[in-house]
Amino acid sequence: MTTLLVIAKEPRPGRVKTRLCPPFTPEQAAALAEASLVDTLRAVAEAPAARRVLVLDGRPGPWLPPGFEVVPQCGGGLDARLADAFAHCTGPALLIGMDTPQVTPALLTVDFGDCDAYFGPAEDGGFWALGLARPEPALLRGVPMSSPDTGAVQRERLVAAGLRVCDLPRLRDVDTAADAHAVAALAPHGAFAARLADCASVR
Numbered sequence: 693m694t695t696l697l698v699i700a701k702e703p704r705p706g707r708v709k710t711r712l713c714p715p716f717t718p719e720q721a722a723a724l725a726e727a728s729l730v731d732t733l734r735a736v737a738e739a740p741a742a743r744r745v746l747v748l749d750g751r752p753g754p755w756l757p758p759g760f761e762v763v764p765q766c767g768g769g770l771d772a773r774l775a776d777a778f779a780h781c782t783g784p785a786l787l788i789g790m791d792t793p794q795v796t797p798a799l800l801t802v803d804f805g806d807c808d809a810y811f812g813p814a815e816d817g818g819f820w821a822l823g824l825a826r827p828e829p830a831l832l833r834g835v836p837m838s839s840p841d842t843g844a845v846q847r848e849r850l851v852a853a854g855l856r857v858c859d860l861p862r863l864r865d866v867d868t869a870a871d872a873h874a875v876a877a878l879a880p881h882g883a884f885a886a887r888l889a890d891c892a893s894v895r
Contacts (some may be wrong), residue, residue, distance in 0.1 A: 693742035694802060694823070697777050697787040699765065700729055702750020711867050720891040727887035728866055730755050731793035731879065739800035747777040770837040774822070775829035786810060786823035791865040793884035794875050795820075799860060809850045811843075812860035819843040820863045828853075 701708050703726035705718035712721040736744055737757050746756065749765040756762070766776040777787055784804045788795065792814075802810050804825040812821030817840035824831070831853060835846050850857050866872050866884075876885035 693740060693784075694804070695743040695745060695781045695783065695785040696736045696739060696741040696800060697745050697747055697781070697785055698729075698732060698736055698760075698790065699747040699774065699777055699787060700732075700749070700790040701725070702748065702753065703729060703755070704750065707750075709866070712869055712872065715869055716891055723887055724866070724872060724884065724891065725790065726753075726755055727883040728793040729790045731882040731884050732788065732790050732795060733757055733760070734883075735795045735797050735800060736760075736788075739797040741800075742783065743781075745777075745780060747773070747780070749773075771832050771835050775832040778824060778827035778832070779829045781827045783827075784823070784825045785827050786821060788812070788821045789865075791867070792820045792863045792875070793866065793882055794863065794879040802858075806856070807858040808855035809857045810860055811847050811850065811857050813843045813847075813862045815862060815864045816867065817841060817843050818865065819846055820865060821860055822846065824855075 703722045705722040708725040709721035744759055745761045747763055747765055752762050763780055765773045778785055786802055802823055808825045810823030812819055814820045831849055864871055864875055866875050872888055876888045879885055
């Protein structure tokens with residue numbers, strides 16, 4: 693069975709979702725980040741997994757449900773931190789971030805029987821999920837992050853390594869206020885949508 697990894701930052705004002713400010717305050721942005729993380733962790737908790745691991749920059753809070761191992765993120769760029777997350781696994785693993793609260797347990801239920809890697813593209817050119825039947829951290833190191841071609845470069849790295857790649861649906865990351873409203877509309881009953889409604893009502 694697959695290990696499910698979530699890489700995340702502790703949702704503290706000024707450290708997360710800074711691109712939401714304005715129109716939101718740093719405190720509201722952190723509240724939205726926490727709600728996004730709550731929805732993400734709930735989906736992971738409900739999906740079948742051998743292990744559930746939160747790879748965290750910061751300290752866990754009351755938003756962390758039971759059943760998760762917590763390991764600290766290493767230093768360095770995002771590529772190094774993603775690579776290190778896979779280094780904690782010895783078998784099939786699927787890694788996601790905290791920016792897609794619309795993710796569902798069904799999307800996280802993967803079978804590596806017919807492929808060696810799963811790739812979940814994001815609408816901004818990045819990726820929201822990466823799965824490896826045999827975790828190889830070197831497949832992520834050196835991939836340019838936070839650029840419009842991040843996803844294309846990462847997927848090509850997998851193909852160049854001779855891996856059979858299965859593509860997951862394209863999802864929208866929450867980076868801007870427009871993203872937040874669009875994603876909340878896709879998952880109107882989640883914690884993220886509720887928190888967004890609360891934030892919008894006090895602006």
